[in-house]
Amino acid sequence: MKVEKILFPKVKALYEAVEELIFENIDVKEIKVSDITSRAGIGKGTAYEYFKNKEEIISSALLYQIDLICRQMIKNLEELNDFFQAMEFILCSIDREIKKRDCLIQFVHLLSDNGLIGKTLQKKIKETNQEVCMPRDVLSHMLQVGVANGDISRGISASYASMAIAAKVIAYIIYISDENWESECSREEMHRMICDGLRRELGHA
Amino acid sequence: MKVEKILFPKVKALYEAVEELIFENIDVKEIKVSDITSRAGIGKGTAYEYFKNKEEIISSALLYQIDLICRQMIKNLEELNDFFQAMEFILCSIDREIKKRDCLIQFVHLLSDNGLIGKTLQKKIKETNQEVCMPRDVLSHMLQVGVANGDISRGISASYASMAIAAKVIAYIIYISDENWESECSREEMHRMICDGLRRELGHA
Amino acid sequence: MKVEKILFPKVKALYEAVEELIFENIDVKEIKVSDITSRAGIGKGTAYEYFKNKEEIISSALLYQIDLICRQMIKNLEELNDFFQAMEFILCSIDREIKKRDCLIQFVHLLSDNGLIGKTLQKKIKETNQEVCMPRDVLSHMLQVGVANGDISRGISASYASMAIAAKVIAYIIYISDENWESECSREEMHRMICDGLRRELGHA
Amino acid sequence: MKVEKILFPKVKALYEAVEELIFENIDVKEIKVSDITSRAGIGKGTAYEYFKNKEEIISSALLYQIDLICRQMIKNLEELNDFFQAMEFILCSIDREIKKRDCLIQFVHLLSDNGLIGKTLQKKIKETNQEVCMPRDVLSHMLQVGVANGDISRGISASYASMAIAAKVIAYIIYISDENWESECSREEMHRMICDGLRRELGHA
DNA sequence: AATGAATGAGGATTCATTCAT
DNA sequence: TATGAATGAATCCTCATTCAT
Numbered sequence: 001m002k003v004e005k006i007l008f009p010k011v012k013a014l015y016e017a018v019e020e021l022i023f024e025n026i027d028v029k030e031i032k033v034s035d036i037t038s039r040a041g042i043g044k045g046t047a048y049e050y051f052k053n054k055e056e057i058i059s060s061a062l063l064y065q066i067d068l069i070c071r072q073m074i075k076n077l078e079e080l081n082d083f084f085q086a087m088e089f090i091l092c093s094i095d096r097e098i099k100k101r102d103c104l105i106q107f108v109h110l111l112s113d114n115g116l117i118g119k120t121l122q123k124k125i126k127e128t129n130q131e132v133c134m135p136r137d138v139l140s141h142m143l144q145v146g147v148a149n150g151d152i153s154r155g156i157s158a159s160y161a162s163m164a165i166a167a168k169v170i171a172y173i174i175y176i177s178d179e180n181w182e183s184e185c186s187r188e189e190m191h192r193m194i195c196d197g198l199r200r201e202l203g204h205a
Numbered sequence: 206m207k208v209e210k211i212l213f214p215k216v217k218a219l220y221e222a223v224e225e226l227i228f229e230n231i232d233v234k235e236i237k238v239s240d241i242t243s244r245a246g247i248g249k250g251t252a253y254e255y256f257k258n259k260e261e262i263i264s265s266a267l268l269y270q271i272d273l274i275c276r277q278m279i280k281n282l283e284e285l286n287d288f289f290q291a292m293e294f295i296l297c298s299i300d301r302e303i304k305k306r307d308c309l310i311q312f313v314h315l316l317s318d319n320g321l322i323g324k325t326l327q328k329k330i331k332e333t334n335q336e337v338c339m340p341r342d343v344l345s346h347m348l349q350v351g352v353a354n355g356d357i358s359r360g361i362s363a364s365y366a367s368m369a370i371a372a373k374v375i376a377y378i379i380y381i382s383d384e385n386w387e388s389e390c391s392r393e394e395m396h397r398m399i400c401d402g403l404r405r406e407l408g409h410a
Numbered sequence: 411m412k413v414e415k416i417l418f419p420k421v422k423a424l425y426e427a428v429e430e431l432i433f434e435n436i437d438v439k440e441i442k443v444s445d446i447t448s449r450a451g452i453g454k455g456t457a458y459e460y461f462k463n464k465e466e467i468i469s470s471a472l473l474y475q476i477d478l479i480c481r482q483m484i485k486n487l488e489e490l491n492d493f494f495q496a497m498e499f500i501l502c503s504i505d506r507e508i509k510k511r512d513c514l515i516q517f518v519h520l521l522s523d524n525g526l527i528g529k530t531l532q533k534k535i536k537e538t539n540q541e542v543c544m545p546r547d548v549l550s551h552m553l554q555v556g557v558a559n560g561d562i563s564r565g566i567s568a569s570y571a572s573m574a575i576a577a578k579v580i581a582y583i584i585y586i587s588d589e590n591w592e593s594e595c596s597r598e599e600m601h602r603m604i605c606d607g608l609r610r611e612l613g614h615a
Numbered sequence: 616m617k618v619e620k621i622l623f624p625k626v627k628a629l630y631e632a633v634e635e636l637i638f639e640n641i642d643v644k645e646i647k648v649s650d651i652t653s654r655a656g657i658g659k660g661t662a663y664e665y666f667k668n669k670e671e672i673i674s675s676a677l678l679y680q681i682d683l684i685c686r687q688m689i690k691n692l693e694e695l696n697d698f699f700q701a702m703e704f705i706l707c708s709i710d711r712e713i714k715k716r717d718c719l720i721q722f723v724h725l726l727s728d729n730g731l732i733g734k735t736l737q738k739k740i741k742e743t744n745q746e747v748c749m750p751r752d753v754l755s756h757m758l759q760v761g762v763a764n765g766d767i768s769r770g771i772s773a774s775y776a777s778m779a780i781a782a783k784v785i786a787y788i789i790y791i792s793d794e795n796w797e798s799e800c801s802r803e804e805m806h807r808m809i810c811d812g813l814r815r816e817l818g819h820a
Numbered sequence: 821a822a823t824g825a826a827t828g829a830g831g832a833t834t835c836a837t838t839c840a841t
Numbered sequence: 842t843a844t845g846a847a848t849g850a851a852t853c854c855t856c857a858t859t860c861a862t
Contacts, residue, residue: 251847567808
């Protein structure tokens with residue numbers, strides 16, 4: 001994982017504009033180049049000095065945000081020394097940081113998306129393989145911690161375990177996003193239930 | 206939940222055209238009306254005899270497919286009398302029916318989507334509230350069975366349990382979709398691990 | 411001038427539908443065939459049993475209404491034996507019969523219109539030259555009466571006189587249509603001013 | 616009344632294209648955006664850089680032409696010091712400047728039109744109330760002159776007088792436009808008759 | 821390097837007309 | 842004769858991209 005690159009100021013402005021637009025609930029696929037550039041306060045043509053096309057702008061921006069988010073997340077997790085504390089922290093982050101969550105949701109969607117942006121993002125991920133910090137790196141980190149201090153049973157396959165954790169996070173996001181889902185319990189209770197569930201599932205019998 | 210409606214032939218042709226297009230990995234948001242109508246073998250104008258606009262066509266088609274899929278799934282599940290057999294059946298269905306899986310993925314994506322199609326779909330769901338069979342009905346059914354024959358501990362909150370099941374299904378779809386995920390084990394093994402995981406998570410201590 | 415033709419019932423329904431639509435302030439050029447047929451309570455295809463195309467429907471309808479209006483007007487005028495009484499009667503009719511006035515305005519507009527409907531109407535008028543009763547026939551009648559009983563000076567050219575009368579009618583229609591025109595006097599006063607003006611203009615010195 | 620605005624070159628090209636099209640007897644309501652832009656020698660999209668939609672293009676163009684025409688007309692009338700000379704000048708202008716007359720006719724038609732362009736034009740007129748020079752400004756000017764030098768009797772209501780003048784102009788346009796109107800006299804004779812008629816109607820007894 | 825005016829390909833939608841029933 | 846479902850040509854408008862300044 002490379003060190004954070006220093007971005008050209010215009011590029012940074014573009015990335016932040018994309019983040020803001022996503023945060024404002026504009027669908028990624030309906031974002032227009034002029035939306036981005038006017039928000040970024042630069043000329044439309046300038047965007048094309050740095051990027052080949054719209055898809056590159058958006059997918060680069062998303063990749064950049066995800067990198068930032070995941071890096072920060074790992075940094076925060078490193079201060080905790082317990083898998084379940086880490087899980088709790090992630091769930092709380094999801095509750096807290098709506099902006100970042102929106103980016104994350106778009107990112108996850110685009111991973112299995114056949115549209116132009118999705119394809120571009122997927123290609124970029126393959127190309128920049130290890131240089132960008134991604135959700136799977138956060139998962140790896142958690143897994144490592146979990147196994148190291150015995151929260152996760154060694155009998156459980158690593159790929160299964162990380163999938164199980166990822167799925168819980170996704171399901172939690174769906175849960176809190178879906179206003180119709182009868183919320184018969186508070187978010188805190190749900191956090192606890194999720195951690196307890198994971199403990200039963202991945203922990204020692 | 207209403208009885209299956211009989212569709213106008215042209216409407217059926219449109220719905221099937223949408224299904225095919227999704228199956229052929231054309232992004233929902235990039236589907237053109239002319240794609241749909243030419244695939245359906247009808248004139249472009251005809252689509253507008255039955256639907257107000259493109260979004261209505263696509264979201265209705267998806268809702269129809271999801272209804273069919275979920276109805277059939279419940280019918281099949283009713284013949285099984287064990288929660289884990291049911292889970293196994295679902296995972297096998299996901300392996301088998303690629304077409305339906307693609308529709309399901311698109312559907313789930315659109316549920317948390319701010320684009321025009323997503324918005325239209327969400328509105329349609331609210332309107333046709335109980336008439337359409339949806340994934341949550343499949344979940345409810347499974348939950349009921351699981352609790353009834355003791356596979357799911359009564360101590361577990363219903364909303365948590367259905368989230369846990371949904372998460373597993375999502376995880377499995379991610380698992381088989383992501384070619385990069387090091388497939389260190391066969392699908393059958395993965396089925397078993399998932400069921401075992403659920404057993405530990407939701408079953409009796 | 412021929413005797414009134416007896417219309418096929420469907421044709422009459424179409425004509426009345428057009429009249430109603432014009433009365434409802436729908437622009438002639440924005441009237442759709444389906445508007446007309448649904449209003450007339452007949453099938454869309456049926457209209458094409460009687461007319462070659464949309465333009466024929468609308469221009470025939472207008473011509474029919476104008477013929478009716480002008481015939482009736484002349485019949486009424488015949489009972490009056492004074493040019494200025496006749497003029498007063500026309501102004502009152504304009505006040506009273508909004509529906510007919512709307513048709514008349516559209517008709518006059520279309521006489522100098524290069525659109526499809528206008529062209530068709532103009533062609534029809536040329537073809538059916540003397541069979542249809544038109545505004546100019548009303549004017550001729552008035553002129554005749556006016557000259558006969560001495561209200562209009564014989565020194566005045568017939569074409570000028572009819573233009574002068576037409577101008578007054580147009581002016582009055584503009585006057586009552588334009589809400590902005592400061593209505594500093596009542597309609598009755600305006601009637602009187604118009605008749606006085608005509609008296610000075612066309613009468614004997 | 617504002618000073619003439621300097622137009623963007625593309626806007627001017629669009630305005631002139633509309634004028635030409637009207638002059639070529641293409642019905643305003645049948646003008647296509649591509650007609651205008653190709654005539655103006657610019658790209659279709661460019662029109663939308665300056666105008667929201669087709670209706671705005673056409674009604675703005677008409678308003679601009681009318682403003683030009685009326686300004687020029689007033690400027691010319693200012694050099695004449697007699698109401699009847701002014702009237703004569705207007706009738707001659709109508710004979711001479713066919714292009715401008717076509718624009719004027721379209722404009723007058725649209726003032727009492729329920730179509731999209733008409734509505735837009737009417738709204739624009741209300742908004743830009745005093746900034747645009749319009750036919751009623753020409754009328755006002757004539758009236759002023761007529762009353763000032765005693766050609767129009769002070770006993771005649773201003774609104775009636777301007778209506779009478781306007782109606783004469785409209786009637787004259789209809790007269791010369793309608794080839795069927797039996798022209799038993801030359802245009803010059805008709806001019807004279809109109810002026811004489813107005814003199815009798817509006818002048819001192 | 822930065823701009824934003826200009827472009828035009830592309831796609832949604834409408835509606836007059838047809839024709840099988 | 843009457844119908845109205847089906848059609849597709851026609852047209853408005855959008856927006857990614859370019860390029861002269």
